[in-house]
Amino acid sequence: MLETTRWINNYFNDSTDAIMIFKDDELILSNQIAKDLQNELELNPQYLVEVADSSVKQKFSPTDNCFSCIIQNKMKEISIPITLAKNMPHPLNYFMIYNVIDQNEKVFSLTLKNRGTIDRMDQLAQQRKLTQYVNRAHEKERKRISEDLHDSIAQGVYSAIMGVRRLENNHFTAEEIKELTTVIESQLNDTLTEVKEMALDIRPSVLDNFGLLAALKVLAKRLEENSGVTINVAGNANTEHLSDDIQSVLYRITQESINNALKHANADEITVLLVAHNHYITLEIMDDGDGFDVPKYQHFNGKSMGLMNMNERVKTFNGAFKMESKSGEGTTITVKFPVA
Amino acid sequence: MNPEQLNSPNDFQTIVNKIYQNEQFDFVGIALQSSEAPHSIKWDFVAGNTNERFRKIVLRSGIGIAGLVVRTGKPFWDNNLNHYEFSDEMYTPIAKTESLRSAVAIPIISPLTNLVRGVLLAGYRSNKIKISGQTALTLSQYL
Incomplete structure (x- = not known):
């Protein structure tokens, strides 16, 4: 005792x-x-x-x-x-x-x-959730790539092979051959587009070779074709001196913002502005869609990173992230990074 | 009209208009493969559209109901289109821009090669009328 x-x-x-x-x-x-x-x-x-x-x-x-x-x-x-x-x-x-x-x-x-x-303790708990999310996202991404490879690309190549076989075995008129080759060509072209798109999704090589503005233009064109929504990219920015990390963040934020606008906003037109100033660079993504109540979506819900992730990514490189939206008045996302 | 005659653009617009007038669809459209490289498939003929976004859409083989028709050469329909999100495999851009709740798509087969050269799609903005195999059949009568 x-x-x-x-x-x-x-x-x-x-x-x-x-x-x-x-x-x-x-x-x-x-x-x-x-x-x-x-x-x-x-x-x-x-x-x-x-x-x-x-x-x-x-x-x-x-x-x-x-x-x-x-x-x-x-x-x-x-x-x-x-x-x-x-x-x-x-x-x-x-x-x-x-x-x-x-x-x-x-x-x-x-x-x-x-x-x-x-x-x-709160921070630790949050961090754990994030790690879990990152792991899950990682696995999901691999699954998607594997599915895409199998379903789209393998399929496309297979159909093209079948088409070529038809050309060999039959006696076609010149006109028939022309149409058949057109079809095969377009099948291969589809496959090529998909390979390019996958490569672009995984890591935009344009970003490394031609800079951020070119990469954003390619992204905008592709999303415009997939959605029918007009996406304009304008800017004067020479991004050569920007670090790769910041370029990546700017690219991913544009991607995420446009995706969000296409998913939820019902927008007619999306405008992306990349402007370099003396000691900072700004990126703005504006849409003319439905808009939403910002505070409601600012917290991490365990499933989708969305806004919190964008904010975190920007903060990592001493940038500022701002999101303005009102119901019925569209949404504007502004990112600003200091440049040495 | 038999398939051999379907070559001039006017014919396709006529078909689209006719379906739009005779049936109760809210939207009718035909997407055709371009004869020039890169042979992209675009919505060239429409009726009942609510905006001009369809002009910008490039159909992707295998994605959405119209894309599935292009890839498989078989009709597809879906009565619950509006729950698909932008990143889904079944996300159909034309259905989204025209706010279609349900739609049916049938292949336009080239008489020369028996291969798919385009898609005819028709859909409703409300869910009062359900689309079935019968709808696809009715639609194919117009081609």
Whole structure:
């Protein structure tokens, strides 16, 4: 028994949260961290008691109808966000947890949990979701490429072979041969287009050889043919001095934005503008479609990366990402990167 | 009209107009393979269109119902077109731009080679009338 008490004592003293135990609003017991905090921040425990007390009162106040309080009431203990050392250069953010230990004896504890740690946990959880998503996307992409190779390209080559065989075995008139060769040619042409498209989807080689603007024009033309929506690309940008990474990001954002506009916006016309200034470059993608309520779609839903991914990609290279949209007024996406 | 006569552009426009007038389709269109390289297939003759986007579409073999007809030479129809997204295999651009809920597509076969040289597509914007094999058959009478 003595042994376990010692363990509990050790746990209490070495805890990374500052724990203080009060009886009749007087500080009775505190662990090492709490003592350190008290010394370093010249913190008066009575102040914490008052903060906790007003929170408790607020909790039982019938006139108060704040939403977050309702959430808090569902918790077993009361937790209060609190910032200590406000007038010092580095304010410390904590969650203070008020927990009644003995109702009759009026014993309660106040625990200060570092909010930074909690935020970090949130970040980790988010990161895990992202990794999972990336893995899944990776597998999905491979599956798609494999399917495309098998279904479209193998098929196309096969039909062309069959066509050539027909040419060999039959006696056709000149006119028939002309038409048959036209068909074979167009089958091979379809296949060629698909190979090119796949290559373009996987990695636009135009981007490496002819620069960003040319790559965007090729992309726009292809998407225009697939959708019937007019897609204009305009710009003056000489992108030679831009890093490959930034060019890729700009390309992918254009791709994603146009795809989004085609999928959801019901647009008639999409305009892509790439303009270089003295020390920055801007990319704008505008559509005249339905528009949407931006905040609703800003969070990661685990399935589609969409907006969050675009934003993250831009941030990685110190860029700025802005999305403006109103119901019925189309959508404009603006990306800006500083250029040395 | 027998297939041998179907060569001048006017004939195809006549067929499209006739189907549009006689049947209840909201949209009728014919896409033909161009005789010049790169032999792309485009919607050259339409009736009942609501915008001009069809002119920009280049039909892709194997993609969407019209593309499947081009690849397989068999009729295809779908009564639930509007749930396909841009990246789907069954996404049919013409159905999207003309907001068709259902559509049927039949091949236009060249009499010389017995190979597909184009597609005749007809569709509805509402889902009141369901398309079936019978619709495809009716449509083929016009060719």
